[in-house]
Amino acid sequence: MTEKATPSPEAITAWARLMRVSRQLVENAEDALKESGLPPLAWYDVLHELAEAGEGGLRPFQLIERTLFAQYNISRLLARLEADGLVEKLPVADDGRGQTIRITAKGRETRRRMWAVYGRSIADLVGGKLSADELKMMSALLGRLRDPAVLD
Amino acid sequence: MTEKATPSPEAITAWARLMRVSRQLVENAEDALKESGLPPLAWYDVLHELAEAGEGGLRPFQLIERTLFAQYNISRLLARLEADGLVEKLPVADDGRGQTIRITAKGRETRRRMWAVYGRSIADLVGGKLSADELKMMSALLGRLRDPAVLD
DNA sequence: TCGATGTTGATGCAGTTGCATTTATATAGA
DNA sequence: TCTATATAAATGCAACTGCATCAACATCGA
Numbered sequence: 001m002t003e004k005a006t007p008s009p010e011a012i013t014a015w016a017r018l019m020r021v022s023r024q025l026v027e028n029a030e031d032a033l034k035e036s037g038l039p040p041l042a043w044y045d046v047l048h049e050l051a052e053a054g055e056g057g058l059r060p061f062q063l064i065e066r067t068l069f070a071q072y073n074i075s076r077l078l079a080r081l082e083a084d085g086l087v088e089k090l091p092v093a094d095d096g097r098g099q100t101i102r103i104t105a106k107g108r109e110t111r112r113r114m115w116a117v118y119g120r121s122i123a124d125l126v127g128g129k130l131s132a133d134e135l136k137m138m139s140a141l142l143g144r145l146r147d148p149a150v151l152d
Numbered sequence: 153m154t155e156k157a158t159p160s161p162e163a164i165t166a167w168a169r170l171m172r173v174s175r176q177l178v179e180n181a182e183d184a185l186k187e188s189g190l191p192p193l194a195w196y197d198v199l200h201e202l203a204e205a206g207e208g209g210l211r212p213f214q215l216i217e218r219t220l221f222a223q224y225n226i227s228r229l230l231a232r233l234e235a236d237g238l239v240e241k242l243p244v245a246d247d248g249r250g251q252t253i254r255i256t257a258k259g260r261e262t263r264r265r266m267w268a269v270y271g272r273s274i275a276d277l278v279g280g281k282l283s284a285d286e287l288k289m290m291s292a293l294l295g296r297l298r299d300p301a302v303l304d
Numbered sequence: 305t306c307g308a309t310g311t312t313g314a315t316g317c318a319g320t321t322g323c324a325t326t327t328a329t330a331t332a333g334a
Numbered sequence: 335t336c337t338a339t340a341t342a343a344a345t346g347c348a349a350c351t352g353c354a355t356c357a358a359c360a361t362c363g364a
Contacts, residue, residue: 127163
């Protein structure tokens with residue numbers, strides 16, 4: 001029982017910074033993608049996981065675990081990705097309910113083009129502002145804020 | 153010209169942590185409010201700014217600067233807050249286009265009840281996980297990531 | 305084997321967001 | 335003064351999100 005009802009001033013400041021900075025960074029990264037005529041960040045997250053998964057692909061519920069998106073969100077996002085030809089849905093042999101999602105060549109290409117822009121955003125917005133040690137320190141501190149209930 | 157096209161591994165890790173942790177924290181805080189039958193975080197942000205502004209109130213464009221919400225977003229959020237009786241819109245003497253937004257007694261009360269829940273979330277999710285020094289360190293690091301173009 | 309329960313993924317509907325545009329007023333410059 | 339431009343705020347429309355529920359299949363226990 002270490003929880004307090006009222007947060008300390010330090011906690012409030014850190015929270016406020018975190019909220020504000022993360023919003024700004026997301027917005028900047030989204031804007032950069034938009035300006036290049038590329039799809040939004042959410043698409044990247046999914047394409048990234050699928051690219052890492054390789055030919056075996058992933059089940060939608062695995063994407064939910066990895067990306068933390070809501071189930072209905074993934075369902076519709078995958079529908080859009082499929083409509084764009086970036087992923088394909090395959091039936092699963094031993095489970096008639098499910099499907100396996102696999103990234104297509106076009107999907108890999110889109111991911112690559114997105115990374116060219118997204119990666120530059122990360123380099124500019126974060127890499128260019130803090131030293132490697134500072135970045136490690138920040139990762140460590142943020143890591144301690146992770147929800148233990150969520151694998152990560 | 154210190155920008156690089158490809159971010160360092162440290163930058164990528166820090167970015168990923170920041171994205172993931174901030175999403176989790178927002179979601180947890182939103183859930184706590186929802187469970188208490190209270191309005192979403194965005195309402196708190198606006199009510200908070202208006203409460204700080206006092207009787208003089210704020211113009212919508214000032215709220216946009218402070219909260220970083222989009223113009224149309226503020227416009228509609230204020231319409232909802234007004235419909236709920238949490239704020240009132242007053243004409244501005246020397247500018248016929250504009251209006252001044254002032255928080256009502258009911259608005260203050262709602263903000264108070266939201267803070268009881270929101271503050272506990274902050275205390276639990278952040279205050280309880282890091283020491284005061286660590287929180288200060290994190291605020292300082294995050295502060296260096298702020299967009300210089302945005303007052304803050 | 306069969307029914308109860310659990311899991312996977314989709315979807316109808318209402319509410320919200322994003323984009324572009326509009327309306328109304330203010331300000332600056334000829 | 336009168337027109338052109340800028341600023342404040344609202345809004346129509348399409349896309350997206352959240353919620354609840356559903357349909358389809360799987361699994362477990364009697």
